[in-house]
Amino acid sequence: MSDVPNIEANEEFRGEYEVALESWLRRRFSFFCASFFALECAIAIFTITIAFLDPEIPDLALGEQSSSSFRIGVYAAAPLISVLILGWFLWAVRPRLERRSDLVRAASILILLISFVDLALMVLLRDDPAGTEGTIGWLFVMHFVSTLFLPWTPRESVRAIGPVFLAWIALELLFGLGGDPLGTVVRVVLAPLVLIPGILVAHFRMRRWGRRFRSEAFKRSFLSLRREMTQARTMHESLFPDPIDDDEITFDFVFKPMRDLGGDFIHASRGPGGSLRVLLLDVTGHGLAAAMTVTRLSGEIERIFAEQPNIGPAAVLQCLNHYVHLLLSPHSIFATAVIVEVDPKKGVLRYANAGHPPAFLRTTGHPPRRLEPTAMMLGAVSIDDFECEEHRAEMAPGDLIILYTDGSIESRDRHGRLMGIDGLEKVIKEAGTPKRWVSHLMRLTETHQAGKNEDDILIATIARK
Numbered sequence: 001m002s003d004v005p006n007i008e009a010n011e012e013f014r015g016e017y018e019v020a021l022e023s024w025l026r027r028r029f030s031f032f033c034a035s036f037f038a039l040e041c042a043i044a045i046f047t048i049t050i051a052f053l054d055p056e057i058p059d060l061a062l063g064e065q066s067s068s069s070f071r072i073g074v075y076a077a078a079p080l081i082s083v084l085i086l087g088w089f090l091w092a093v094r095p096r097l098e099r100r101s102d103l104v105r106a107a108s109i110l111i112l113l114i115s116f117v118d119l120a121l122m123v124l125l126r127d128d129p130a131g132t133e134g135t136i137g138w139l140f141v142m143h144f145v146s147t148l149f150l151p152w153t154p155r156e157s158v159r160a161i162g163p164v165f166l167a168w169i170a171l172e173l174l175f176g177l178g179g180d181p182l183g184t185v186v187r188v189v190l191a192p193l194v195l196i197p198g199i200l201v202a203h204f205r206m207r208r209w210g211r212r213f214r215s216e217a218f219k220r221s222f223l224s225l226r227r228e229m230t231q232a233r234t235m236h237e238s239l240f241p242d243p244i245d246d247d248e249i250t251f252d253f254v255f256k257p258m259r260d261l262g263g264d265f266i267h268a269s270r271g272p273g274g275s276l277r278v279l280l281l282d283v284t285g286h287g288l289a290a291a292m293t294v295t296r297l298s299g300e301i302e303r304i305f306a307e308q309p310n311i312g313p314a315a316v317l318q319c320l321n322h323y324v325h326l327l328l329s330p331h332s333i334f335a336t337a338v339i340v341e342v343d344p345k346k347g348v349l350r351y352a353n354a355g356h357p358p359a360f361l362r363t364t365g366h367p368p369r370r371l372e373p374t375a376m377m378l379g380a381v382s383i384d385d386f387e388c389e390e391h392r393a394e395m396a397p398g399d400l401i402i403l404y405t406d407g408s409i410e411s412r413d414r415h416g417r418l419m420g421i422d423g424l425e426k427v428i429k430e431a432g433t434p435k436r437w438v439s440h441l442m443r444l445t446e447t448h449q450a451g452k453n454e455d456d457i458l459i460a461t462i463a464r465k
Contacts, residue, residue, distance in 0.1 A: 021100060022099065022100035025151055028149055028151055029094065029106070030094060032149040033110070034090060035149070040079050040083045041079075047079055094106070111161060112160065136168065136187070139194060140197070158195060229260045233261055240253075240255065240265070244276065251268055251460070253266055253438055255458045256456070258286050258407070258455055259287045261291035262287070263283035263285055263290025263291065263293065263456055264282050264283075267281075272310060274343070276342045282336045282456075289333075300323050312341070312390055313351055317339060317354045324378040325383065329380070334378060334380060336355040337354045338371070342462055344464050344465075347396060348392060349392065349393045349394070350392050352388055352390050353372065354374075354375040356373060358370040359403045359404075360401070362399065368429055370421075397464050401462040401463075402441070402460075403461070409421050409424050411457075419449075428441075
């Protein structure tokens with residue numbers, strides 16, 4: 001089991017978290033080595049200078065005077081040994097450490113070596129070998145200071161000082177039980193309490209750093225996602241056609257996705273005889289997944305029209321049904337579609353509808369005519385079972401075709417009532433002659449709707465002049 005602090009195993013930035021934690025530990029380990037190297041150098045210089053000038057060196061542990069040449073040698077040698085150890089770790093070991101586990105292991109070994117040198121110094125300088133109780137304060141300082149320097153978990157901090165702590169317990173039991181058994185037992189039992197401050201520092205530091213990292217990572221991830229979604233929306237909208245306004249016909253549309261991207265799509269192209277073909281699609285689902293499906297369908301639509309320029313509306317839906325059934329339905333993705341082909345010279349409208357809400361043909365002096373579905377939704381059945389009819393109608397100058405997706409008829413008011421197909425038909429029937437039909441219908445849909453739209457909304461119009 002890894003000692004690296006967990007954030008959640010399923011978080012996408014776990015790798016980034018571990019790299020950042022490793023980098024943080026590497027910097028602090030370098031600072032730890034350099035700081036203690038400078039400190040031990042200063043202690044060594046001071047000790048050697050005092051030992052050279054005054055052989056009456058005070059025993060720092062007991063506060064007594066001693067002129068022992070052995071003690072002078074130990075006082076001078078211990079800092080020098082620590083300097084050599086720290087220098088070796090700083091310049092020889094540290095550059096070769098690659099992973100965080102290597103850094104933790106090296107830091108633990110370094111603390112153990114320095115601690116054992118200092119522990120040996122304290123024991124050797126005592127007149128009474130049994131008097132080891134003063135070293136518990138030094139263990140507290142060593143553990144607490146190392147935890148202040150190094151960002152590691154409580155378990156890692158205890159593991160680093162643990163062998164020295166056990167060595168102190170062994171010395172305490174060895175020399176203390178004979179003189180003061182009760183006091184020795186009490187000291188041994190209470191000794192682990194000195195590690196609590198360092199453990200708390202390690203715990204709260206890692207917890208605080210983890211929260212800060214998650215907050216910054218989510219912020220970076222969100223900003224990155226927003227940039228990517230903006231770029232994706234630009235690419236997605238490039239698939240949509242340009243409006244058409246010539247001497248014979250006008251084509252216009254407006255699209256309002258539920259999110260940044262949507263599953264509604266419209267395709268417009270000219271037929272060989274100058275006719276206008278408009279295909280409106282509504283893919284199941286919302287957001288990025290639906291938009292990716294639209295991208296695939298867009299390429300398939302382009303292929304169909306490129307390979308079969310004279311293909312009729314019903315045949316187009318049959319080809320799309322085959323594609324959706326084979327490639328998308330296994331992923332529970334389906335689509336509805338309506339395709340209309342207008343020949344402005346002859347005034348003929350051909351259309352087919354695969355499970356889509358009925359389009360409307362608005363004619364002068366007559367109620368809007370519904371262009372009802374002529375087939376089931378795309379992808380529900382195989383090509384052998386998919387039956388699609390093509391219907392025709394006359395389209396006189398001034399007539400208007402209105403195409404839409406279900407987002408417009410499923411908008412709800414404050415009381416939860418849907419606009420519905422009947423409501424949209426009523427709006428179309430009662431409307432006069434707005435300058436731009438798609439903007440007028442979108443505004444009425446938004447007026448009826450209370451709150452944010454719950455689905456993508458696409459409205460398109462085709463008018464014969």
